[in-house]
Amino acid sequence: MQALVEAIREQGVILPGGILKVDGLVNHQLLPHLTREMGERFAAGFAPLKPNKVVTIEVSGIAPALATALVLNVPLVYARKKKPITMQEPTFTAQSLSRTKGGAVDLFVSSEYLGPGDRVVVIDDFLASGGTLRALAGIIALSGAELLGLGCVIEKGFEEGRARLADLNVPILTLANIVRMNEAEGVVVEAGR
Numbered sequence: 001m002q003a004l005v006e007a008i009r010e011q012g013v014i015l016p017g018g019i020l021k022v023d024g025l026v027n028h029q030l031l032p033h034l035t036r037e038m039g040e041r042f043a044a045g046f047a048p049l050k051p052n053k054v055v056t057i058e059v060s061g062i063a064p065a066l067a068t069a070l071v072l073n074v075p076l077v078y079a080r081k082k083k084p085i086t087m088q089e090p091t092f093t094a095q096s097l098s099r100t101k102g103g104a105v106d107l108f109v110s111s112e113y114l115g116p117g118d119r120v121v122v123i124d125d126f127l128a129s130g131g132t133l134r135a136l137a138g139i140i141a142l143s144g145a146e147l148l149g150l151g152c153v154i155e156k157g158f159e160e161g162r163a164r165l166a167d168l169n170v171p172i173l174t175l176a177n178i179v180r181m182n183e184a185e186g187v188v189v190e191a192g193r
């Protein structure tokens with residue numbers, strides 16, 4: 001997605017610990033036209049699989065996931081990181097590590113909104129180590145739903161999350177790929193795959 005690649009080139013900042021700051025387009029401020037195109041790209045890629053639900057994780061996954069769900073015309077379910085008292089039991093839960101806040105994070109999805117018969121596409125903002133998507137895939141498996149595909153806005157190819165998720169045996173679609181990033185070269189980014 002060329003517009004995304006250009007926005008990352010313009011705004012991406014390398015932070016310590018191998019973190020790419022893209023707060024101006026994905027993680028704090030959103031650019032609606034860019035978000036809409038993300039949704040269109042994911043929807044075009046996944047529509048042939050006939051999903052009936054999009055699943056993501058709060059908070060940064062919600063915008064691209066909603067843009068995708070709008071085009072596919074299916075509901076969007078987002079995993080919560082704290083279980084609210086409104087959430088109906090039984091719930092499906094898994095743990096992941098937060099890359100930007102540190103520490104373990106619990107993810108919760110209620111059986112009220114995910115279960116057998118659901119055909120799910122997962123959308124998130126970053127694919128880095130793959131740990132978060134692995135946790136969400138675990139929740140989907142626990143629920144009895146079928147995972148059809150994974151879509152991430154930005155892949156950090158050098159963290160090799162894609163290879164780690166290969167055993168899930170589903171297509172992985174990303175819109176921009178960070179090949180490497182360092183002080184000398186800056187952020188080396190190409191179209192996703």
Ligand SMILES: O=P(O)(O)OC[C@H]1O[C@H](OP(=O)(O)OP(=O)(O)O)[C@H](O)[C@@H]1O
Pocket residue numbers: 027057058059060061096097098099100101105124125126127128129130131132133161
């Ligand atoms: O592939 P991984 O190594 O698991 O990294 C990707 C995850 O890390 C971020 O979550 P984080 O909890 O940092 O932030 P968020 O609250 O902005 O979604 C991001 O939103 C992805 O969900």
Ligand SMILES: O=c1[nH]c(=O)c2nc[nH]c2[nH]1
Pocket residue numbers: 018019020021022027099100126127128156
């Ligand atoms: O804002 C972010 N920048 C990153 O580099 C990253 N990796 C995983 N999750 C991330 N979030």
